[in-house]
Amino acid sequence: MVNKIFPWHDTLWSRTLQMTTQDRLPHALLLCGPQGMGKSAFAQRLTDYLLCQSPDEQGNICGQCKSCLLLKANNHPDLKTIIPTNTSKTITVDQIRALIQFCNLTANYNRYQIVIITPAESMNRNAANSLLKLLEEPPSNTLILLISHRPMALMATIRSRCQRLDFSRPELTTLKNWLHTQLSPDVPIDLLLNLSNQAPLAALSLVETEGLKKRQTLFNDLSQLVNGKIDPIRVVENWQALEATQLLSWLISWTMDLIRFASTQQTVYILNQEQVEHLQRWGKQLSLSHLYQLLDLQQEALRFVMNSSTIRLQGLLELIALTWIAHRR
Ligand SMILES: [Zn+2]
Structure with a gap:
């Protein structure tokens, strides 16, 4: 299984890895920053790492255990991803209720059950209130990953119950160097980064x-x-x-x-x-x-x-x- 590993994630990744190995991982993480920073890829990498049954010390997964195979098939019973419904484009209270039921189950393969909610600002008010109750009394061994492009649109009480991972201010040189490896030399990288709010994947997508x-x-x-x-x-x-x-x-x-x-x-x-x-x-x-x-x-x-x-x-x-x-x- 190939993880999407981006160089501007390095610091956040080592910090998160350290929290995990020192058993300090909180119940909820808020991954925030503009669209196009690879927050979802980071959440996926963390999920893969936490669910893999024999990852190495750098956080690389084995790719062969039962968990890795289930993840690869998008079919892992200890992972639940919540995205907006097609019709209303919001995350509804019914989705969060189903999530709470999921959290009451025991993990099948691992220590962790993982929930990804993306983008978290799509939760309507009832959904957000319902999630708040879950955050106030988090079930043990559940990790809730909230991904948000606009964290200020979330309820302050939700924000305050999550530990924040901020993807918004990576080193500009890191981003430029990475884009140079992805694009042909005639593409104006400074302009691209300006237009995409310094978000490298958004910059790349502008070209694509x-x-x-x-x-x-x-x-x-x-x-x-x-x-x-x-x-x-x-x-x-x-x-x-x-x-x-x-x-x-x-x-x-x-x-x-x-x-x-x-x-x-x-x-x-x-x-x-x-x-x-x-x-x-x-x-x-x-x-x-x-x-x-x-x-x-x-x-x-x-x-x-x-x-x-x-x-x-x-x-x-x-x-x-x-x-x-x-x-x-
Ligand atoms: Zn594995």
Whole structure:
């Protein structure tokens, strides 16, 4: 069995391994940090290690024991993974109740029963309250791994009952070196890391999904829109072909650059440096109040998407496109 081992996990991994060997592993760990840091891979590696019947001292699994084979077949009775249901995109109280029943069982093969809840912020309020009771009286030999891209969206009482593993601030050189080994030399790694919130797997996925090209096309469209060369309705049609979170994050990033430039008149504060000339020109055309209005609208749309509500999205996108050109009237 091949584990996904990433160099920026090294410190957290040795710390976790040490907790395990010294018998200090808490009942619940909160793995938090932006999407694309490999938190799930880390949770999987830890699960494999804890369930393997004869791992080595570095935390490598044997790959041959009954547990390893069951894990490989995604069929280990001592592991339960909870993800949002397809219909509601939330983790429901029924799922957590089933989980509590699972925790009352005795482990089949090992000392541990392991639960992975991902992403933990998908739990609705009832589910979160139900989990809280479990965290308050944790069954022995159960390890609960909560994975969260937005830990602040979790109830504070849940956060306080978990030991935190923070994936958000790895060494930038470690990330760059790793990306160099994964990508061809002509890929702009600094730009990729900027666009992906310094999350290396998100950066890699931007290349794999042709994200850089899509972003450039989006920027060209926006440029035509601002210059009155394309119909806003047409632009919204193009926007709807993109993944909404990504579309809005990119629009917000350019708007923030424009606000920084309009407030300071200095291009050094522009993060999207490869588009600096356009942004500088627009920053002179668009007023600050107008830019803040755009920012508010785009952030509101992003909140809608994050809360899995796309009902009003088209209307909001049309309003955003019209607001980008409102200065022309
Ligand atoms: Zn094994």
